[in-house]
Amino acid sequence: MNQxxxxxxxxxxxxxxxxxxxxxxxxxxxPAPYSDVIRSEASLxxxxxxxxxxxxVGAEARAAMLxxxxxxxxxxxxxxDLAIRMIDLTTLEGADTPGKVRALAAKxxxxxxxxxxxxxxxxxxxxxxxxxDAVQAxxxxxxxxxxxxxxxxxxxxxxxxxxxxxxxxxxxxxxxxDMVIDRGAFLAGNYQKVxxxxxxxxxxxxxxxxxxxxxxxxxxxxxxxxxxxxxxxxAGGDFIKxxxxxxxxxxxxxxxxxxxxxxRDFRDVTGRQVGVKPAGGIRTxxxxxxxxxxxxxxxxxxxLDPDWFRFGASSLLNxxxxxxxxxxxxxxxxxxxxxxx
Numbered sequence: 001m002n003q004x005x006x007x008x009x010x011x012x013x014x015x016x017x018x019x020x021x022x023x024x025x026x027x028x029x030x031p032a033p034y035s036d037v038i039r040s041e042a043s044l045x046x047x048x049x050x051x052x053x054x055x056x057v058g059a060e061a062r063a064a065m066l067x068x069x070x071x072x073x074x075x076x077x078x079x080x081d082l083a084i085r086m087i088d089l090t091t092l093e094g095a096d097t098p099g100k101v102r103a104l105a106a107k108x109x110x111x112x113x114x115x116x117x118x119x120x121x122x123x124x125x126x127x128x129x130x131x132x133d134a135v136q137a138x139x140x141x142x143x144x145x146x147x148x149x150x151x152x153x154x155x156x157x158x159x160x161x162x163x164x165x166x167x168x169x170x171x172x173x174x175x176x177x178d179m180v181i182d183r184g185a186f187l188a189g190n191y192q193k194v195x196x197x198x199x200x201x202x203x204x205x206x207x208x209x210x211x212x213x214x215x216x217x218x219x220x221x222x223x224x225x226x227x228x229x230x231x232x233x234x235a236g237g238d239f240i241k242x243x244x245x246x247x248x249x250x251x252x253x254x255x256x257x258x259x260x261x262x263x264r265d266f267r268d269v270t271g272r273q274v275g276v277k278p279a280g281g282i283r284t285x286x287x288x289x290x291x292x293x294x295x296x297x298x299x300x301x302x303x304l305d306p307d308w309f310r311f312g313a314s315s316l317l318n319x320x321x322x323x324x325x326x327x328x329x330x331x332x333x334x335x336x337x338x339x340x341x
């Protein structure tokens with residue numbers, strides 16, 4: 001993919017980045033202190049509500065336009081393999097068993113047992129109590145173990161419960177934590193509470209990476225998505241993630257576009273790069289490629305890496321494998337050729 005122009009979908013002409021630097025009281029070469037923004041609840045609110053507004057029509061039109069881009073066969077083969085390497089293979093059901101986790105781990109290691117050239121996925125994402133099963137099954141593979149935490153998916157629990165949830169998953173071997181924000185507090189305008197909880201969970205993560213789930217389907221507006229993205233990044237999140245997969249709508253192209261713009265602008269202002277993870281509702285290779293085109297066109301090639309972009313998915317992998325087989329053999333293998341998850 002060739003890096004394209006990076007258009008902003010803000011409500012005014014020109015780039016939002018100079019305004020963001022003024023609002024944050026930072027320079028592009030000062031990655032650390034956010035003291036001007038977070039010194040008080042009032043300054044945090046002032047910063048978040050001073051972010052450039054999102055042009056809803058523009059965002060949806062640009063996302064639709066990027067979704068029409070086509071790529072050549074050689075690029076498609078590369079994109080399919082990249083999408084596989086970006087998957088957080090996920091099972092988050094009350095009926096999850098050790099056996100199911102082991103089976104999914106085997107698939108994470110060898111997505112297509114008949115083709116050793118098929119890459120493995122980025123991570124296996126499970127509930128905290130299933131982390132030991134995943135760690136044992138993935139030992140030596142290099143595949144990350146991600147655990148959802150902080151009273152997933154509702155986020156409705158006291159902070160000490162959320163921190164215990166996080167510490168327990170990390171102690172069991174999780175090296176990535178997917179936390180949910182308190183959407184009720186965010187929508188009520190209690191940004192300080194949301195910020196403080198993310199900071200506390202990040203500290204509880206230790207060396208584990210923190211993905212902050214915004215649950216964009218409940219945030220109502222694109223402006224809220226932008227504010228929540230910046231709030232999560234200011235608080236130290238390593239990734240911002242669209243959804244739990246338990247609320248509709250989950251990931252959408254326009255929402256992901258807004259989040260991609262946020263991480264791009266955040267790096268320009270602070271020097272710190274943050275990843276993006278759309279999750280929920282991404283089921284086909286065609287859809288995955290649309291997201292990869294959007295990443296390239298919005299943030300550039302640096303984000304086209306599993307360290308900076310992930311798909312939270314369970315059914316997507318099978319369609320990627322089907323399309324990969326079609327490119328290699330000229331025929332579809334059929335949906336039942338690969339294991340059902």
